[in-house]
Amino acid sequence: MRKIWTAGLGLALLGTLASAAVVGSAGQAAAAAEDPASAVVQTDQGAVRGTVGPEVRSFKGIPYATAERFAKPRPAEGWSGVRDATERGTTCAQLPGYPIGEPSTAEDCLNLNVTTPVGGGEDLPVVFWIHGGSMMVGYGDLYGPDRLAAEGAVVVSVNYRLGPTAFLAHPDLEESGSLALDDQREALRWVRDNIAEFGGDPGRVTLMGESGGGFAVCGHLASPASDGLYRQAVIQSAPCSTPGNASRTREEAEADSEQVIKDLGCLDAEDVAACLREVPIDQLLEKYGTDREPRPVSGTPELPLPVDEALRTGRFNRVPVLIGVNHDEENGMVIGAELATGEPMADADYEAAIRRDDSYGDDADAVLRRYPLGDSAGATLARVRTDSVWAVPTLDTARALSRHTSTRMYEFAEQDTPWYRDLPEPSFPAAAQHMAELPYMFDMALFEDLTPEQAALGARMNRAWVRFAASGDPNGGGEAAWPRLRDDRGRSGWYVQSLSSGDWRRADFAKDHGYRFWSRLSD
Incomplete structure (x- = not known):
């Protein structure tokens, strides 16, 4: 069967169409966080102030990690006072041209949004939404979660690295190749450590994704490193058991990246990794282009088996x-x-x-x-x-x-x-x-x-x-x-x-x- 185009309508149809301020005091945050309807919540990094509406509270652009090019994410540093969380966070680097995405050259873009029902109480189920877009384009804020949250769930949406910043592969790039999953996993750890302060139950987290996001959910099902970070999974429009749909081998990833690295003038460099880290981001995006379906690399400690093999043989995290x-x-x-x-x-x-x-x-x-x-x-x-x-x-x-x-x-x-x-x-x-x-x-x-x-x-x-x-x-x-x-x-x-x-x-x-x-x- 032919390879699936996971952005689907997003890339085929829509292709035809043409940080935060720090204010206040930590003491004020601690007092306000005791009120479940408060706009201020205390996280491990510091307090955040969101908005409170008739049905939901919304907290946007919360940094969950920092990202350096081709390196695994590291937990975000803390801040003093109360961080403004009323405006959307930075979109991860991607090319223009697709309304399901947003043009960006930002690489330090790992932030998430939390939406909770007003007066919903404590220990609510948590929905962790992974946006689609072929793992090439997209951003969490495109999907307004208010109606979903109002039904009684805490909804988290996440921005994660895409395209070449997540999947470019070369023997000298030891940590690159699956950084989209690494970013999402770090965001899940943030949820585990912080979501109770927003009224969510860290023991009832449901992974949910559509198209490219659905394939990411399958990657986490097959990943021992993601075990225990969620309890259910929702897969929308992502047939993951077809070989090559949800993961690829290191050899396949490096073959897909070789011409890009050559076009960037780094293939024969003495230090390929250093050369690639110095390439301007707009050039990296341009040479990588849009005609790709990148996937996480299997055969690693985080993803030992190809996703399709893990699902067929039962060697995955067995959740509903x-x-x-x-x-x-x-x-x-x-x-x-x-x-x-x-x-x-x-x-x-x-x-x-x-x-x-x-x-x-x-x-x-x-x-x-x-x-x-x-x-x-x-x-x-x-x-x-x-x-x-x-x-x-x-x-x-x-x-x-x-x-x-x-x-x-x-x-x-x-x-x-x-x-x-x-x-x-x-x-x-x-x-x-x-x-x-x-x-x-x-x-x-x-x-x-x-x-x-x-x-x-x-x-x-x-x-x-x-x-x-x-x-x-x-x-x-x-x-x-x-x-x-x-x-x-x-x-x-x-x-x-x-x-x-x-x-x-x-x-x-x-x-x-x-x-x-x-x-x-x-x-």
Whole structure:
């Protein structure tokens, strides 16, 4: 199967669209922190002052670590007085051009946000959100967590190093190659040590990520170094059991980096590491480019096995997992290509697109028979790619997990979803495309405003996610029963909950996405 493009819609469709002040006193902070509705909270580094609204308290841009180029993160230094935490923190270095990201040349960018429900009390479940963007672009503040937090959870979102600053690999760069996971792990340690002061329970932390962030969650599942820092995991749109999707070998990482290092003039330097550390950050970003899918390096103490192997063999941190996929993942990618050319995909181009895709190879005739051209060439191509690249591998991932730990699977199937603000209408419905579930869960200016019906679905989903964060079980709230996926019973045990504005029910997932067809092709 072809390699997954994990930023999905973020990089294919959206690519078509064009620190803190220190005030006050520590004594004042200590007194105010006793009030659970206070805007001031004491952390290990010092006190922070956030904002208090009708439903949530918000603390932004809190430094959890410091970062030097190509080195592992170190805990942030402390400060005196009360640090202002009302403004967003620095975005990690990334190229411009993608609205799911933000152009930046900052390398000392390791900060996080904490959002808590007002009057929520103590020992609340904690959701640790890892943003998507192919581990190339993105930032935590894009995802407004107020609605999720208001359902009864403390939500933490984190900025972590991306692209070349996290993944450039060379024998002389002994600590580089997986720095995104290292940063996230350091942020989890900060949560362990500080989240109780915000009303959170450090023993009930749920990792949650989408797309590139979902693959990061899988990396932490497979990492002994992350064991004990979380109790549940939510994986959204990230089929991690496909080889190469969630990790790569040191050899693969160094091969991917070699040309970049050569283009920077450092490959033949006497001290390659010193040369790379002196390269201006804008040049490093430019030479690395955007046409990559970097992943953490396996074969290390932090990640001994490739992620797919760890999940298949059960050698991962066995915590309850909620995993899912969107019904129409690839719609946005195909629509993005159409918007880039300015016209819908021609019917005559459908067969050619299947035949030139190396992942189908000699099976192209079988694929074309199984998926004949429909009313729209673009929609038909999107369905093929959704099934082969996303749906089938996600069920495989869920099945692998379910053999060793409590696993529940969902499919976000809502068809009337908000479109992107200020983009032309697509030639066919975007439906449950990649990222389509996110505006239901977070406040995101990227999308059109939710209708009341859409907002109601978002509230139902957030309540289920918070129930899972609290107990490892999303059941309750008057919704239909959501059984675990049990692979030992064959297809009858492959329960996938369909999430839409109607009654939640069991999806006919295997049949709908041609699971048997694609499984035979891959054998």
